[in-house]
Amino acid sequence: MTQYQIGLLIYPDVTQLDVTAPLQVFSMLHNTNIHLLWKTLEPIKDMGGFIITPTTTFDTCPQLDVICVPGGGMGQVDMMHDTQVLYFLKERAQTAKYITSVCTGSLILAAAGLLQGYKAACHWAFRENLGLMGVEVSTERVVIDKNRITGGGVTAGLDFALVVAAKLCGENTAKFIQLLLEYNPAPPFNAGSPEGAGEELVVMVKKSGSELIAASLEASKEAAQYN
Amino acid sequence: MTQYQIGLLIYPDVTQLDVTAPLQVFSMLHNTNIHLLWKTLEPIKDMGGFIITPTTTFDTCPQLDVICVPGGGMGQVDMMHDTQVLYFLKERAQTAKYITSVCTGSLILAAAGLLQGYKAACHWAFRENLGLMGVEVSTERVVIDKNRITGGGVTAGLDFALVVAAKLCGENTAKFIQLLLEYNPAPPFNAGSPEGAGEELVVMVKKSGSELIAASLEASKEAAQYN
Numbered sequence: 001m002t003q004y005q006i007g008l009l010i011y012p013d014v015t016q017l018d019v020t021a022p023l024q025v026f027s028m029l030h031n032t033n034i035h036l037l038w039k040t041l042e043p044i045k046d047m048g049g050f051i052i053t054p055t056t057t058f059d060t061c062p063q064l065d066v067i068c069v070p071g072g073g074m075g076q077v078d079m080m081h082d083t084q085v086l087y088f089l090k091e092r093a094q095t096a097k098y099i100t101s102v103c104t105g106s107l108i109l110a111a112a113g114l115l116q117g118y119k120a121a122c123h124w125a126f127r128e129n130l131g132l133m134g135v136e137v138s139t140e141r142v143v144i145d146k147n148r149i150t151g152g153g154v155t156a157g158l159d160f161a162l163v164v165a166a167k168l169c170g171e172n173t174a175k176f177i178q179l180l181l182e183y184n185p186a187p188p189f190n191a192g193s194p195e196g197a198g199e200e201l202v203v204m205v206k207k208s209g210s211e212l213i214a215a216s217l218e219a220s221k222e223a224a225q226y227n
Numbered sequence: 228m229t230q231y232q233i234g235l236l237i238y239p240d241v242t243q244l245d246v247t248a249p250l251q252v253f254s255m256l257h258n259t260n261i262h263l264l265w266k267t268l269e270p271i272k273d274m275g276g277f278i279i280t281p282t283t284t285f286d287t288c289p290q291l292d293v294i295c296v297p298g299g300g301m302g303q304v305d306m307m308h309d310t311q312v313l314y315f316l317k318e319r320a321q322t323a324k325y326i327t328s329v330c331t332g333s334l335i336l337a338a339a340g341l342l343q344g345y346k347a348a349c350h351w352a353f354r355e356n357l358g359l360m361g362v363e364v365s366t367e368r369v370v371i372d373k374n375r376i377t378g379g380g381v382t383a384g385l386d387f388a389l390v391v392a393a394k395l396c397g398e399n400t401a402k403f404i405q406l407l408l409e410y411n412p413a414p415p416f417n418a419g420s421p422e423g424a425g426e427e428l429v430v431m432v433k434k435s436g437s438e439l440i441a442a443s444l445e446a447s448k449e450a451a452q453y454n
Contacts, residue, residue, distance in 0.1 A: 182380025
């Protein structure tokens with residue numbers, strides 16, 4: 001049986017659920033080795049202060065079948081400027097079977113030049129930024145374009161990971177995991193999309209994230225110049 | 228503004244998404260202190276080997292407004308027998324505003340005598356076990372019975388946490404978080420419930436978890452005798 005190497009990038013100020021939701025799905029595949037990748041093995045903290053411990057450094061990372069880049073807070077913008085991270089992603093992408101992201105992780109992939117000419121998803125509040133870098137922005141929750149698989153905002157990581165699981169191990173395995181995780185969602189409100197939530201909440205969320213959205217926009221404009 | 232103390236129990240062999248999904252929602256509430264609770268501050272490993280670092284020990288834990296107990300693998304059964312854990316839950320429950328669980332965490336709450344006479348949810352494959360302990364088992368995804376709020380299997384933790392967020396901080400705040408997390412789920416398959424997945428997959432999941440289900444059944448029978 002093929003043993004798949006799956007690498008999830010982590011970094012300071014990442015959004016933990018962008019990582020932990022796919023991780024939960026991937027860790028239920030029998031034939032995978034999962035790597036939480038960072039520059040060192042020192043634990044990092046997510047946006048909310050949750051401690052995540054890397055398992056593998058960039059230097060010791062084996063060849064990857066799947067690369068997954070999660071989104072985050074200001075740390076996500078830092079990653080768009082981090083040449084060590086961008087180089088690592090570019091280099092590993094050359095041999096990866098699937099190059100993937102969740103949420104604003106697609107902005108990092110695009111900053112590494114890995115999504116230009118592809119269709120991709122992003123958190124709804126950051127779609128404009130992705131478009132600036134020459135990526136065809138989609139509003140779909142999970143977007144497959146050749147070997148690029150990208151998910152929308154945060155919780156899309158679950159839908160995304162089941163799609164990746166099906167690609168790697170077949171639909172029946174993905175369904176098995178979906179049943180095991182009882183993924184039969186029933187959100188108590190209809191506020192999970194800008195359309196469902198309505199203008200007032202959209203403005204509130206954009207306002208609360210205005211600093212991050214602006215910083216990410218600047219980074220996207222810069223990245224557009226060299227990609 | 229009220230500052231809520233939210234404590235999530237963690238333990239070796241916990242299912243990380245049972246913890247990290249609610250944690251993601253709770254960490255987006257402004258007026259909360261969140262505690263990842265265990266006996267010591269030594270990191271533990273979840274079912275899939277993911278390292279989770281406790282933030283607060285039982286001894287140093289402040290009075291809690293919300294207690295949340297997640298499910299897990301064999302570690303979940305261990306917790307049903309762990310007098311230190313059961314005592315901690317019982318003792319803290321006396322002053323908590325909400326006593327809650329995700330997935331098979333309800334079996335631990337029941338083993339602590341905290342769900343008898345209440346209606347509660349559990350992972351679908353473990354509902355019988357919960358019923359044995361004098362709990363009224365519900366097939367709903369999130370169950371509210373007075374100050375007990377319980378979620379179904381693993382991913383129900385998201386729906387559950389939004390319900391708790393609404394209880395603590397109002398519906399508008401919960402909707403704000405739902406939009407921020409773009410929780411507009413679109414599972415690629417209809418296999419998230421036993422009904423949707425069909426008999427063949429149900430048998431496969433039960434078979435793969437047969438040892439755990441049996442051990443948990445034994446623990447439930449024992450707990451039924453002293454609760």
